[in-house]
Amino acid sequence: MLVITDEREVTMVTTCPDCTAELDHCHGSLVAHLDAAVECTEPGCVDLDRVRHTLAELTCEEVDGGCTCVVELAELLVAS
Numbered sequence: 001m002l003v004i005t006d007e008r009e010v011t012m013v014t015t016c017p018d019c020t021a022e023l024d025h026c027h028g029s030l031v032a033h034l035d036a037a038v039e040c041t042e043p044g045c046v047d048l049d050r051v052r053h054t055l056a057e058l059t060c061e062e063v064d065g066g067c068t069c070v071v072e073l074a075e076l077l078v079a080s
């Protein structure tokens with residue numbers, strides 16, 4: 001569950017060079033999960049290709065509030 005704040009709407013108004021050039025791209029951040037799954041913070045994003053993403057790629061540990069995979073890994077470490 002990724003939280004997107006209203007601040008994003010303000011930044012969307014500023015002109016993006018890729019939008020101006022009508023390039024196929026995404027304004028979300030890619031989030032790489034520990035299980036190798038990849039997710040985008042942009043809800044409508046359909047193509048997770050790294051080239052379409054202008055923002056830095058995150059690992060899910062860096063996402064606000066963390067991710068369920070981090071919890072699962074912690075539980076595994078406790079169990080072993």
Ligand SMILES: [Zn+2]
Nearest residue numbers: 016018019027
């Ligand atoms: Zn853009």
Ligand SMILES: [Zn+2]
Nearest residue numbers: 033060067069
């Ligand atoms: Zn994750």
Ligand SMILES: [Zn+2]
Nearest residue numbers: 026028040045
């Ligand atoms: Zn995306």
